[in-house]
Structure formats: C-alpha cells, structure tokens
Amino acid sequence: MIPFNFIYYRPDSLQEAADIYSTLQSKGQKAVYFAGGSEIITMCRTGSIQPKAVIDIKNIPECGLLSLYNQKLQIGSVCTLNQISESKLFPLMRLACGRIADHTNQCRITLGGNLCGSIIYRETSLPLLLADAEITLYGPEGERTVPLRSVFYQCMQLKPGEMIVQVQIPVWALSARHYHIKKTANEKIDYPLVSVAAICKDSKLRLAFSGICSYPFRSEQMESALNQQTKSFEERVKQAAELLPEPVYADAEGSGEYRLFVFKNTLRQLLEDWDNGKI
Ligand SMILES: Cc1cc2nc3c(=O)[nH]c(=O)nc-3n(C[C@H](O)[C@H](O)[C@H](O)COP(=O)(O)OP(=O)(O)OC[C@H]3O[C@@H](n4cnc5c(N)ncnc54)[C@H](O)[C@@H]3O)c2cc1C
Numbered sequence: 001m002i003p004f005n006f007i008y009y010r011p012d013s014l015q016e017a018a019d020i021y022s023t024l025q026s027k028g029q030k031a032v033y034f035a036g037g038s039e040i041i042t043m044c045r046t047g048s049i050q051p052k053a054v055i056d057i058k059n060i061p062e063c064g065l066l067s068l069y070n071q072k073l074q075i076g077s078v079c080t081l082n083q084i085s086e087s088k089l090f091p092l093m094r095l096a097c098g099r100i101a102d103h104t105n106q107c108r109i110t111l112g113g114n115l116c117g118s119i120i121y122r123e124t125s126l127p128l129l130l131a132d133a134e135i136t137l138y139g140p141e142g143e144r145t146v147p148l149r150s151v152f153y154q155c156m157q158l159k160p161g162e163m164i165v166q167v168q169i170p171v172w173a174l175s176a177r178h179y180h181i182k183k184t185a186n187e188k189i190d191y192p193l194v195s196v197a198a199i200c201k202d203s204k205l206r207l208a209f210s211g212i213c214s215y216p217f218r219s220e221q222m223e224s225a226l227n228q229q230t231k232s233f234e235e236r237v238k239q240a241a242e243l244l245p246e247p248v249y250a251d252a253e254g255s256g257e258y259r260l261f262v263f264k265n266t267l268r269q270l271l272e273d274w275d276n277g278k279i
Pocket of ligand 1: 032037105
C-alpha cells in the first residue's frame with residue numbers, strides 16, 4: 001500500500017504532460033513521470049519518495065513507437081523490455097533486455113524507466129551508446145534531439161521537467177556483429193557483476209560496460225587497448241582494466257577484487273571469441 005495520497009494524471013500529448021509538470025512545479029508541488037511504475041511504486045511504498053502527483057506518459061503516442069523510419073529504428077520510451085525483445089529489430093538490445101529482471105518484470109519495465117531509474121546498472125544504455133543512438137527529449141522548454149552520449153553521463157542528465165520521448169538507432173547497428181555477456185553472482189537473472197556489450201564497426205570492437213563501476217559507460221580508450229591486435233589477449237585485458245574510469249564497484253553481490261577477476265576473464269573470453277570469428 002502507498003501510505004499517502006497523490007494525484008494521477010494520464011495526458012495524451014507531450015505538451016499536456018509538460019504543462020501539467022510546469023503547473024505543479026509553479027505551485028511548489030513535486031511531480032514524477034510514471035512509465036512502468038515498478039520503481040516509483042516501490043519507492044512510494046518505502047517512503048523514499050513522496051510525490052504530490054504522478055504523470056503517466058503511457059498514452060502519449062510518440063512515446064510508444066517501435067518502428068523503422070528514415071533509416072533509423074525508433075524506440076519509444078514507454079516500450080517495455082519485452083516489447084523491444086519481441087520485436088527482434090535490434091539483436092544486441094534484445095540480448096540486453098532479455099537479461100534484465102524476470103519475464104514478468106520485463107513486461108512492465110520500460111526503456112525510459114531503465115535509463116532514468118535509480119538502480120545503477122541501466123543496462124539498456126550499453127547497446128544505445130555503442131550504436132551512436134540519438135535521443136529525443138521533451139520538457140517545458142520544448143523538444144530536442146541530441147546524441148545519447150551528450151546527455152547520458154553516468155545517468156540521464158535531464159533538465160527539470162524533461163522526459164525521454166524516444167531513441168533513434170541507425171540501421172547499421174541493427175545488423176552489426178555483436179556480443180553480449182552478463183555475469184551474475186547467483187541466478188541467471190540478477191543484477192550484473194559485470195555486463196559487457198560489444199558491437200563491430202569498421203572492423204573494430206566497440207565496448208560498453210555495466211556493473212564493473214558504479215555507472216554504465218562506453219570507453220573509447222579501453223576500446224583502443226582491446227583492439228591492439230599485435231598484443232596478446234593478456235596484455236590487452238590488463239591495459240583495458242587499468243583504464244577503468246573509477247575504482248571497481250563493490251557491494252554485497254561481489255567485492256571489487258572479485259568483480260575485477262570476473263571482468264578480466266570476460267574480456268579475455270570476448271577477445272578469444274572475436275579472434276575465432278565467433279562474434
Ligand atoms: C526485479 C527487478 C530486477 C531488475 N534488474 C535489473 C538489472 O538486472 N539491470 C538493470 O539495468 N536494471 C534492473 N532493474 C531496474 C529497472 O530497470 C528500473 O527499476 C526501472 O526504473 C524500472 O522501469 P519502470 O518503467 O518501471 O520505471 P518507473 O518506476 O516508471 O520510473 C523509474 C524512474 O524513471 C523515471 N522515468 C521513467 N520513464 C521516464 C521517461 N520516459 N522520461 C523521464 N523519466 C522517466 C521516473 O520518473 C522514475 O524516476 C530491475 C528492476 C526490478 C524490479
């Protein structure tokens with residue numbers, strides 16, 4: 001049970017949603033955009049957030065698109081992980097979505113919720129960062145479409161009242177050779193100790209990671225280290241690990257030392273598979 005009252009809005013357009021947000025803000029009332037609701041409802045129940053209103057964006061047509069248009073795949077922010085997987089349009093994203101939570105939750109968790117939520121892994125960001133995806137945002141100041149990497153640094157860097165409308169993925173990424181591996185401490189479906197996504201572009205591997213640090217990231221420096229074909233796998237992996245952007249993440253699932261061990265083994269396996277033409 002949610003132990004406080006709140007107002008529920010379900011706007012039909014982006015403009016209406018942003019107007020509701022602005023009106024509430026001008027009255028000093030806190031509102032949150034609501035997608036799958038899995039995180040918001042939990043946080044309301046536990047009392048860690050207490051919004052005056054939730055603005056459910058699932059009726060907004062632009063947020064629900066999932067189609068190819070103009071040489072790009074558009075994925076609306078309220079598409080669920082399951083819808084994205086089932087569409088089979090972006091194979092690397094399909095693998096990432098298929099390893100987040102269990103099937104029941106995959107039918108509820110949305111792309112926007114995964115990117116904006118407080119749980120640090122945000123694993124759907126990995127395929128998007130690798131594919132040079134663009135993102136369309138809408139808020140009280142209007143609409144903007146920008147490269148995802150310019151607004152996703154550790155987490156989504158949104159302006160007040162801004163929401164994710166959709167992402168656009170260039171078609172080359174939909175058919176690119178790719179690799180996804182997620183290592184967990186216990187169950188197949190769990191938070192990652194280490195999650196690695198890779199895509200091949202211009203005969204080079206691009207790589208993005210979650211779990212190994214306290215935020216997901218793509219590192220071009222680490223990519224350069226791992227693509228040095230004249231060096232041994234061991235040397236490349238060692239160099240890449242030295243280029244991690246912050247100390248290795250540690251929690252109850254795994255110590256920093258253990259995560260680093262798993263990370264290095266995963267990278268070595270990836271390079272072997274790449275070398276053997278399995279990617
Ligand atoms: C059982 C379980 C297992 C999980 N395992 C993993 C995992 O392995 N890896 C992983 O990466 N994540 C995992 N998650 C985290 C999950 O992806 C997030 O909790 C996500 O926020 C839930 O999405 P939602 O659509 O339900 O979000 P909601 O609860 O609707 O929203 C979450 C937050 O995002 C904001 N938001 C939602 N949509 C938008 C939008 N379009 N624009 C702006 N802000 C928006 C909301 O305002 C809120 O702050 C797991 C979650 C569960 C419940």
